[in-house]
Amino acid sequence: MLEKLKGKYVFFDVDGTLSEYRHRDQIYAGKCPELGCQTLNDFLFSDLFLKSRPLKTMQNIISKLDSDKIFILGTVVCNNEVKQKYIWVERYYPNFKKENIIFISSTMLKPDVILEYSKQYNIDLNDIVFVDDRLDVLRKAEELGITSYHPSSFME
Numbered sequence: 001m002l003e004k005l006k007g008k009y010v011f012f013d014v015d016g017t018l019s020e021y022r023h024r025d026q027i028y029a030g031k032c033p034e035l036g037c038q039t040l041n042d043f044l045f046s047d048l049f050l051k052s053r054p055l056k057t058m059q060n061i062i063s064k065l066d067s068d069k070i071f072i073l074g075t076v077v078c079n080n081e082v083k084q085k086y087i088w089v090e091r092y093y094p095n096f097k098k099e100n101i102i103f104i105s106s107t108m109l110k111p112d113v114i115l116e117y118s119k120q121y122n123i124d125l126n127d128i129v130f131v132d133d134r135l136d137v138l139r140k141a142e143e144l145g146i147t148s149y150h151p152s153s154f155m156e
């Protein structure tokens with residue numbers, strides 16, 4: 001799989017892709033589908049993102065890619081989350097350049113952001129890869145012509 005990423009511009013999601021998606025030993029708490037296993041209180045006042053476990057397989061892959069061509073494209077709920085994710089990425093994925101970290105408010109906008117990025121910087125879609133854990137988002141990206149992979153594609 002590493003060969004499929006080399007030389008490409010690769011956009012990685014964070015939660016569930018670069019880190020384990022689990023909180024208080026849960027994936028989903030059933031209270032608010034948009035927040036998953038976290039509560040709004042967790043997002044606003046806790047340090048839950050600083051405690052996320054990085055995925056070693058992804059750390060290994062990213063360490064072998066060109067830091068000028070790797071990007072984080074993640075979604076966030078609030079400023080506290082943004083601040084913590086910058087710290088977390090710097091700690092566990094130092095190959096990402098701060099200017100290559102993009103946070104947006106809607107998961108479903110990710111493929112559109114990638115398209116705009118490709119237009120702005122005149123990058124052929126064949127030179128872009130997207131890695132995310134949400135199948136609905138990956139399907140939308142593929143419909144738009146973006147090569148997309150689920151993190152499970154990298155597990156052995």
